Amino acid sequence: MDKAIVIENLSKTYKNNRGIQDINLEIDRGDIFGFLGPNGSGKSTTMKVMVGLMKADKGDVRINGYSISQDYEKAMKKVGCIIESVTPFTYLTAYENMKLCGRFYEGVGDMRIDECLDITGLLKFKNEKIKNYSLGMKQRLGIAMAILSNPEILILDEPLNGLDVEAMVEFRKLVLNLSEEHKTTLFISSHLIHDIELTCNKVGILYGGKFSGVDSTQSILKNYSSLENYYLSEVDLNGDS
Numbered sequence: 001m002d003k004a005i006v007i008e009n010l011s012k013t014y015k016n017n018r019g020i021q022d023i024n025l026e027i028d029r030g031d032i033f034g035f036l037g038p039n040g041s042g043k044s045t046t047m048k049v050m051v052g053l054m055k056a057d058k059g060d061v062r063i064n065g066y067s068i069s070q071d072y073e074k075a076m077k078k079v080g081c082i083i084e085s086v087t088p089f090t091y092l093t094a095y096e097n098m099k100l101c102g103r104f105y106e107g108v109g110d111m112r113i114d115e116c117l118d119i120t121g122l123l124k125f126k127n128e129k130i131k132n133y134s135l136g137m138k139q140r141l142g143i144a145m146a147i148l149s150n151p152e153i154l155i156l157d158e159p160l161n162g163l164d165v166e167a168m169v170e171f172r173k174l175v176l177n178l179s180e181e182h183k184t185t186l187f188i189s190s191h192l193i194h195d196i197e198l199t200c201n202k203v204g205i206l207y208g209g210k211f212s213g214v215d216s217t218q219s220i221l222k223n224y225s226s227l228e229n230y231y232l233s234e235v236d237l238n239g240d241s
């Protein structure tokens, strides 16, 4: 059970023949993995299958050793996630949304709720209705909800969408802290390659539904001046396939 996430031969094809083909990857415990790829390359599709929101045509995902298709509850027990967009109840306050979310987990009380709202900079807006929140504030709330149960693994689809510079810097610190202090494993998709370079120790690129494999950021930066240059060269090489 040393691998946090294992994806084996994962394929999902939509009726229009787009989707993902034969994805294989392994993420070690404590890794911060950056899942990169152009628009429409299949990142959300992969992540939806990973958390059981969609069924694969072929292959499987194992989280903490448990198959997402055979042992869903065990596989997801220690996972927090944001997939596509955050959809809190807009007529409730942040606190009320967090309280609802906390009912799914044991031992999540008001102290932990406040802690998560504080970490994400929302404590002072705790009693405001979400309908008055900005996009970035909703995104922060999504992160607060995702970390509420102290998950061992966080799967985040475009968590930086809508965040301002300050919130992005805070998010980076949060991710590094979760990894260092709590040994949390993070699987993050993002278009913001500079952030991925600063945050992730491993990266991989998806293009046209095919996956390049996992590389260490450090070893890429020995050969390329930036992750962006590596990304562009990989997408140039493979993007039309």
Ligand SMILES: Nc1ncnc2c1ncn2[C@@H]1O[C@H](COP(=O)(O)OP(=O)(O)OP(=O)(O)O)[C@@H](O)[C@H]1O
Pocket (backbone or CB within 6 Å): 014, 015, 016, 018, 019, 037, 038, 039, 040, 041, 042, 043, 044, 045, 046
């Ligand atoms: N429900 C669906 N039905 C048909 N095709 C779909 C569906 N969802 C996604 N696709 C197609 O599958 C491909 C992969 O989409 P996906 O949303 O996984 O990409 P993505 O990498 O997350 O993109 P982005 O970065 O733009 O969010 C795209 O070509 C998309 O048009």
